[in-house]
Amino acid sequence: MIAWLTAALLSVVVLGVAMTFVAYLTWIERKVAARFQNRIGPYFVGYPHGWLQPLADVAKLMIKEDITPRRVDRVLFDLAPVLVVVPALIGFAFVPFAKGLAVVDHPYSFLFFVAFASLTLLGVFAAGWSSNNKYALISALRMVALLVSYEIPLLLALLVPAVFAGSFRLVDIVEAQRGLWFAGYPVVGQIAFLVFFVAMLAESNKSPFDLIEAESELISAYNVEYSGMKFALFYAGEYAHTFAISGLAATVFLGGYLGPSFLPGAVWLLLKMLALFGLVLWVRWSFLRLRIDQALQLNWKVLFPLSLATLVVAGYWVATHAGAR
Amino acid sequence: MPEIEVVEREFGELALNMGPQHPSTHGVLRLTLHLRGETVVRAIPGIGYLHRGVEKLSESLAYDQLAPVFERDDYLGPTANSLAYCLACERLAGISVPPRGAWVRTLVAELQRISSHLVWLGTLGLDLGGALGGGTTLYMYCFRERERILDFMETLTGTRFHTNFNLIGGARYDLSPEAAKAAVALADRADAMLSELHAMAGDSAVFRGRTEKVGVIPRELALQVGVTGPVLRASGVRFDVRRAAPYDAYPELEFDVPTRETGDALARYEVRMDEIAQSARIVRRIVDRLPPGPVFSRKPIKNPKATRIAAGEIHAAVESPRGELGVYLVADGTAFPYRLKINAPSFRNLQIVPHVAPGLLLADVIATLGSLDPVLGDVDR
Amino acid sequence: MPAADVVQALATAYGATEAPLGVAVPADRLIEALRALRDRHGYRYYVLSTAVDRGDDGFEIVHLVRNLDAGDDLAVRVALPKDVPEIDSAAPVYAGADWQEREVLDLFGVAFRHHPDPRRILMPDDYEGHPLRKDFAMDTPWGYRPATRDDAGKDA
Numbered sequence: 001m002i003a004w005l006t007a008a009l010l011s012v013v014v015l016g017v018a019m020t021f022v023a024y025l026t027w028i029e030r031k032v033a034a035r036f037q038n039r040i041g042p043y044f045v046g047y048p049h050g051w052l053q054p055l056a057d058v059a060k061l062m063i064k065e066d067i068t069p070r071r072v073d074r075v076l077f078d079l080a081p082v083l084v085v086v087p088a089l090i091g092f093a094f095v096p097f098a099k100g101l102a103v104v105d106h107p108y109s110f111l112f113f114v115a116f117a118s119l120t121l122l123g124v125f126a127a128g129w130s131s132n133n134k135y136a137l138i139s140a141l142r143m144v145a146l147l148v149s150y151e152i153p154l155l156l157a158l159l160v161p162a163v164f165a166g167s168f169r170l171v172d173i174v175e176a177q178r179g180l181w182f183a184g185y186p187v188v189g190q191i192a193f194l195v196f197f198v199a200m201l202a203e204s205n206k207s208p209f210d211l212i213e214a215e216s217e218l219i220s221a222y223n224v225e226y227s228g229m230k231f232a233l234f235y236a237g238e239y240a241h242t243f244a245i246s247g248l249a250a251t252v253f254l255g256g257y258l259g260p261s262f263l264p265g266a267v268w269l270l271l272k273m274l275a276l277f278g279l280v281l282w283v284r285w286s287f288l289r290l291r292i293d294q295a296l297q298l299n300w301k302v303l304f305p306l307s308l309a310t311l312v313v314a315g316y317w318v319a320t321h322a323g324a325r
Numbered sequence: 326m327p328e329i330e331v332v333e334r335e336f337g338e339l340a341l342n343m344g345p346q347h348p349s350t351h352g353v354l355r356l357t358l359h360l361r362g363e364t365v366v367r368a369i370p371g372i373g374y375l376h377r378g379v380e381k382l383s384e385s386l387a388y389d390q391l392a393p394v395f396e397r398d399d400y401l402g403p404t405a406n407s408l409a410y411c412l413a414c415e416r417l418a419g420i421s422v423p424p425r426g427a428w429v430r431t432l433v434a435e436l437q438r439i440s441s442h443l444v445w446l447g448t449l450g451l452d453l454g455g456a457l458g459g460g461t462t463l464y465m466y467c468f469r470e471r472e473r474i475l476d477f478m479e480t481l482t483g484t485r486f487h488t489n490f491n492l493i494g495g496a497r498y499d500l501s502p503e504a505a506k507a508a509v510a511l512a513d514r515a516d517a518m519l520s521e522l523h524a525m526a527g528d529s530a531v532f533r534g535r536t537e538k539v540g541v542i543p544r545e546l547a548l549q550v551g552v553t554g555p556v557l558r559a560s561g562v563r564f565d566v567r568r569a570a571p572y573d574a575y576p577e578l579e580f581d582v583p584t585r586e587t588g589d590a591l592a593r594y595e596v597r598m599d600e601i602a603q604s605a606r607i608v609r610r611i612v613d614r615l616p617p618g619p620v621f622s623r624k625p626i627k628n629p630k631a632t633r634i635a636a637g638e639i640h641a642a643v644e645s646p647r648g649e650l651g652v653y654l655v656a657d658g659t660a661f662p663y664r665l666k667i668n669a670p671s672f673r674n675l676q677i678v679p680h681v682a683p684g685l686l687l688a689d690v691i692a693t694l695g696s697l698d699p700v701l702g703d704v705d706r
Numbered sequence: 707m708p709a710a711d712v713v714q715a716l717a718t719a720y721g722a723t724e725a726p727l728g729v730a731v732p733a734d735r736l737i738e739a740l741r742a743l744r745d746r747h748g749y750r751y752y753v754l755s756t757a758v759d760r761g762d763d764g765f766e767i768v769h770l771v772r773n774l775d776a777g778d779d780l781a782v783r784v785a786l787p788k789d790v791p792e793i794d795s796a797a798p799v800y801a802g803a804d805w806q807e808r809e810v811l812d813l814f815g816v817a818f819r820h821h822p823d824p825r826r827i828l829m830p831d832d833y834e835g836h837p838l839r840k841d842f843a844m845d846t847p848w849g850y851r852p853a854t855r856d857d858a859g860k861d862a
Contacts, residue, residue, distance in 0.1 A: 207458030288454035551802030
């Protein structure tokens with residue numbers, strides 16, 4: 001009973017912090033993007049740094065009219081935003097903030113995280129399919145091809161730390177990095193991290209992989225028919241998804257809550273997540289967009305063999321050095 | 326009640342309407358694409374959404390009133406339009422332009438060429454990269470540079486953009502020494518920023534992947550369809566009106582005409598970037614050797630309807646940022662043109678889309694359209 | 707070949723006569739003359755097609771083509787009677803004539819035989835009338851009338 005209550009309380013805290021962070025991630029993104037482009041970014045709302053901008057945006061989106069086209073598939077249309085946001089938020093439940101402190105501390109938490117993260121794919125496809133709009137349809141079809149393909153190197157690259165740690169429990173994976181972060185392991189860890197980073201960019205639909213919401217071709221394709229709060233859910237879901245995956249990456253590759261003791265572990269974790277998010281922003285606002293066939297070629301000809309190779313090498317290394325750990 | 330246009334298509338094709346309102350059609354262009362998967366099978370451009378009847382309008386406006394009207398045609402390189410018109414009138418009526426007037430007109434034309442190419446590159450970045458990604462970065466950089474040019478135009482003429490600069494018989498404004506120094510500073514700035522823009526665009530592997538071998542226009546097709554400007558020069562035809570039929574200051578200026586052989590979007594990009602460098606070079610030369618004297622050869626115009634041009638016909642062309650802009654003028658001895666046809670470069674270039682689009686992917690159509698640099702005001706007039 | 711030779715060749719072969727900016731040919735010899743220009747005389751670059759409404763004298767269709775090597779522009783014009791404004795399309799000879807002729811048929815009402823896509827191009831599809839004709843009614847419902855040549859010389 002007590003464990004149930006603590007879990008419920010912790011989940012409320014985590015959810016609250018996560019959602020606030022997601023809202024302020026939009027502010028960070030706009031400021032960073034503006035600086036890349038030699039401008040200032042949000043300025044007036046919350047003068048002089050625009051820090052009230054996310055609140056203004058949330059308020060605006062909440063009071064907007066929810067326009068639903070007449071001949072959409074109602075069930076899928078209404079379900080799609082939920083399918084996009086909820087799996088991303090569920091991901092936050094598995095990320096450990098300190099030794100033994102996670103909303104869900106399960107022997108297979110790592111696998112659960114990845115499984116839930118893949119559900120966003122369904123949400124995006126449902127949005128594109130049900131919108132009764134050719135642009136949304138094209139985007140949904142592109143997305144299926146892209147995201148399903150990029151799941152494979154994502155997963156294979158993520159398995160490398162699990163192989164090194166010998167466990168699927170996220171806390172164990174973090175503890176196994178007390179000596180050296182997995183991203184720092186010579187060659188194998190580094191390549192796995194790189195492959196994972198590129199696959200993460202694709203899964204979160206960030207440039208150079210934002211071809212499914214290619215605004216200049218498909219005019220924000222899969223969510224083109226959404227307005228008001230549903231659109232806000234898509235918008236927030238995208239950031240939540242990116243943030244959650246960076247949480248997973250920070251945990252699994254960058255040592256999670258490990259760090260010098262002058263700051264609590266949770267703060268270290270947040271800093272690492274923000275650093276990864278910043279890296280994603282840097283890439284996003286510098287590169288143009290890949291075409292679908294180029295993105296798929298990159299996946300099948302480069303990332304997939306690389307991730308497979310690193311996994312095999314990692315497994316071989318662990319098998320032969322089983323005692324040295 | 327207009328009939329619904331039934332689009333004839335085969336089974337398995339998706340008829341996608343990149344309608345008049347679309348972020349990437351460079352204006353109100355309707356592009357009906359028949360897609361099989363992601364591959365375009367047919368592309369049917371539909372234009373006329375910005376048709377303002379300029380040619381009919383010119384039959385009821387006096388000659389001296391018309392130069393500012395044409396600046397609104399190709400609204401991204403305004404002085405080229407009015408320059409073509411003024412050249413046609415001057416040649417037909419035998420009005421001479423003082424040297425300083427001709428040179429100042431050329432200076433402004435070249436600065437507007439740089440400004441127009443910056444818009445082209447920025448919007449190409451938006452097309453290729455999207456408004457939520459690296460494309461916007463390129464766009465912001467290009468427009469930041471363009472603001473300097475527009476500020477110069479403002480100090481020179483009072484307006485940033487449609488400056489009503491060219492008159493039949495010369496220029497409306499003169500270049501002060503400070504303005505001349507500012508123009509040279511702009512030219513130096515153009516050279517400096519070219520390397521930065523190259524780093525963001527042409528040297529980027531993603532950009533090259535999106536533009537190399539995309540939208541190839543073979544040389545023979547280019548000649549048959551009659552494309553002009555950088556599109557023609559990127560397909561291997563070394564034709565530039567500034568060299569073939571020089572006007573204003575061009576007979577005495579040295580500059581290169583960049584040409585490429587491959588005819589793909591990357592070639593068109595390289596041609597335009599080289600043209601920016603050449604324009605900077607021309608601007609510096611002009612400021613160096615600007616002759617003294619008046620800029621306008623006639624007396625101040627009190628009654629525009631008093632200017633008559635004797636009956637005759639002429640075809641005059643200039644090299645606008647988009648290509649050869651021709652004016653075919655038929656005069657009948659009154660104060661109003663009898664027939665004035667504007668041969669718009671964007672109109673000619675846009676015609677290549679149905680020939681080149683089949684076989685391209687959807688993303689490539691956007692890249693090709695961006696590399697053609699159409700301005701719908703020019704297409705529709 | 708310099709323009710004078712070309713004009714001579716066309717005159718002997720197709721009955722062309724000298725006209726402003728080029729030659730005038732009879733309507734039935736237009737396509738042959740254009741083909742000869744393209745294939746034999748090197749005028750491979752297409753520039754423009756347009757029409758001029760000469761009032762009672764009918765329409766005048768002008769095709770301008772260019773020889774890039776010689777740097778010469780040649781305008782081939784054809785006179786059409788006002789009551790039957792029909793001519794063969796130059797699109798089979800020069801692909802670029804497609805849209806330019808569509809503009810002529812849209813704004814002048816000239817019919818082009820064998821044109822690949824004879825639709826209006828600039829005006830709306832259901833528009834009635836041909837704006838660039840000289841007899842196009844310019845009166846507007848609200849009484850404004852653009853200046854005409856009769857106003858020349860007034861309000862000095």
